Amino acid sequence: MQAKYLVVNCFEIGQQGVNIRGLYPTAFLLSHDCVPNTNHTDEEKNYKLTIRASTKIPLGYPITLSYAYTLQSTLKRREHLLDNKFFECHCRRCSDPMELGTYTSAVICPKCKTGLVLCDNPLDTESPWSCNDTTGKCPGYRIQARSMKLLLHRISQEVEQIDMNDVKTMEMFLSKYRNVLHPTHYLCLGVKVSLSQLYGKINGYLIYELTNETLERKRDICLEILRVLDVIEPGYTRIRGVTLYEVHAPMMILLTKDMEYGSFSKNEIKARLKEVLKYLIEASIILGYEPENSPEGLMGKAANEALVQIKDWEKIVGKFR
Ligand SMILES: [Zn+2]
Ligand SMILES: [Zn+2]
Numbered sequence: 001m002q003a004k005y006l007v008v009n010c011f012e013i014g015q016q017g018v019n020i021r022g023l024y025p026t027a028f029l030l031s032h033d034c035v036p037n038t039n040h041t042d043e044e045k046n047y048k049l050t051i052r053a054s055t056k057i058p059l060g061y062p063i064t065l066s067y068a069y070t071l072q073s074t075l076k077r078r079e080h081l082l083d084n085k086f087f088e089c090h091c092r093r094c095s096d097p098m099e100l101g102t103y104t105s106a107v108i109c110p111k112c113k114t115g116l117v118l119c120d121n122p123l124d125t126e127s128p129w130s131c132n133d134t135t136g137k138c139p140g141y142r143i144q145a146r147s148m149k150l151l152l153h154r155i156s157q158e159v160e161q162i163d164m165n166d167v168k169t170m171e172m173f174l175s176k177y178r179n180v181l182h183p184t185h186y187l188c189l190g191v192k193v194s195l196s197q198l199y200g201k202i203n204g205y206l207i208y209e210l211t212n213e214t215l216e217r218k219r220d221i222c223l224e225i226l227r228v229l230d231v232i233e234p235g236y237t238r239i240r241g242v243t244l245y246e247v248h249a250p251m252m253i254l255l256t257k258d259m260e261y262g263s264f265s266k267n268e269i270k271a272r273l274k275e276v277l278k279y280l281i282e283a284s285i286i287l288g289y290e291p292e293n294s295p296e297g298l299m300g301k302a303a304n305e306a307l308v309q310i311k312d313w314e315k316i317v318g319k320f321r
Contacts, residue, residue, distance in 0.1 A: 033064035034093040039237045043291050055235035070232050073105040073186045074122045102228045106182035112138035164194050196221045196246050215250040222247035241286030244279045245299050251276045270320035
């Protein structure tokens with residue numbers, strides 16, 4: 001068997017320890033899409049690979065998965081696919097400079113400060129990028145592919161230097177580039193995904209130590225990530241499950257605090273509880289598919305426990321479901 005064939009068709013499995021390439025007799029038939037409609041889980045113990053639909057797949061539609069990391073820009077994903085899978089992706093997401101409205105490649109225009117600099121033709125790696133302003137506010141801004149790549153390379157290097165447990169430096173990075181990168185640019189998103197999980201988990205930022213401001217920050221970051229994931233990792237996907245679980249904690253604590261200090265009507269409280277419940281139920285369903293003792297599987301168990309606790313609220317505020 002040729003090495004190229006193996007690289008193209010194998011799955012990389014066993015992320016916790018050594019990376020192994022596994023060739024699966026049916027899974028390798030799935031085609032690629034940068035917005036996949038399946039999700040896969042591999043079990044470290046027995047190398048079992050489970051592929052399941054993450055969205056409803058209409059009859060006759062291709063069953064797809066992504067061979068590239070979905071939380072990356074078109075430029076990065078296409079580069080990875082060409083280097084590792086030897087094809088040029090022309091999917092709906094890759095063809096759209098706005099990446100289906102997620103703006104994961106968008107840079108803020110340095111001239112007008114409000115327009116977004118997008119690639120003129122994302123299917124051509126040499127294409128220039130220009131400001132999308134249509135109001136006439138921008139005198140016009142254009143940048144060559146080479147210069148854009150250099151700028152992104154420089155910022156990526158800065159991200160790589162950040163210790164991914166260092167909350168302060170991550171927040172400083174986001175603040176430093178708030179006028180350069182779109183808030184959901186993939187370089188910001190990567191940092192935000194880390195922050196969404198660190199707030200509430202690490203020393204100095206344990207969930208019950210967080211100030212209201214930080215709880216709101218965690219909640220808002222999670223909701224921002226979810227808006228992007230709803231488009232590029234839609235349905236029952238692992239990262240959506242994790243983020244839905246992460247968003248419930250700050251929302252619940254803020255609700256408890258507001259009830260203690262504020263004067264909220266029962267209806268307002270019920271509406272907020274209903275929202276938390278919606279996130280938690282979906283998190284529990286999604287994470288329920290993960291291997292029992294994996295971090296995601298354990299998170300699923302915690303989601304179920306939180307669901308039981310939330311039922312107690314009905315004794316205080318009455319039925320809200
Ligand atoms: Zn694509
Ligand atoms: Zn502009």
